[in-house]
Amino acid sequence: MNGIEIVVDAVDDDAAASFWQAALGYERLHQRGAFTTLVPPRGDPRPPILIQRVDVVMPGKTAVHVDVIVDDMEAEVARLQGLGASVAWQVDETDRGGSRWTTMAAPHGTLFCVRAGASDG
Numbered sequence: 001m002n003g004i005e006i007v008v009d010a011v012d013d014d015a016a017a018s019f020w021q022a023a024l025g026y027e028r029l030h031q032r033g034a035f036t037t038l039v040p041p042r043g044d045p046r047p048p049i050l051i052q053r054v055d056v057v058m059p060g061k062t063a064v065h066v067d068v069i070v071d072d073m074e075a076e077v078a079r080l081q082g083l084g085a086s087v088a089w090q091v092d093e094t095d096r097g098g099s100r101w102t103t104m105a106a107p108h109g110t111l112f113c114v115r116a117g118a119s120d121g
Contacts, residue, residue, distance in 0.1 A: 005037075005048040007064060008110050013053035016108040020049050022083050023068070023106075057109060066112040067101075073116045077102050080114065 010016035017036040021028060026038040026049060034053040040046040049066075070076040077087065084107035092100040101115040 003047060005050045006066060007050045007052055008066075009052050009054045009057050010108040010110065011054060011057060012108050013051050016106065016110070017051045019083055019085070019106050019108065020051065020066075023080055023085075024049070024066075065110065068112065068114045069117050070114060071117050073100070073102060073114055076114050077104065080104060083107075085112075 008016055008020065013034070013036055017028065017031075017038060020026065021038055024038070024040070024046070026040055029037040029039045029048070031037075036051040036053075038049040038051065040048075068076065068080075081087070081104075085104045088103040088105050088111060090100070090102045094100055099116060101113045103111055103113050105111055
């Protein structure tokens with residue numbers, strides 16, 4: 001295996017690429033046809049993100065999402081809202097030994113989670 005990439009279907013591929021580029025601190029590597037490739041800065045081991053332009057996001061299609069793991073969830077949720085994301089719901093399972101996270105919707109509709117790192121619960 002040479003690695004992985006995360007694929008995000010989006011009707012407005014340019015808006016999706018702009019959002020994920022800003023949210024993750026990635027760079028646009030290239031755009032070819034219906035595909036825009038975003039990559040992390042050199043030396044960063046995170047996987048590339050491939051934004052795939054589609055005519056419609058198919059209902060019932062397996063959802064692929066990104067978990068953004070941070071130390072300060074509230075600050076990151078606020079930052080991502082400033083980029084156009086919205087909060088879908090929040091879960092806190094720390095009273096049962098679990099974790100807590102906020103599920104958000106990117107401006108183009110893809111759901112993703114902001115999850116607390118070890119220092120934030």
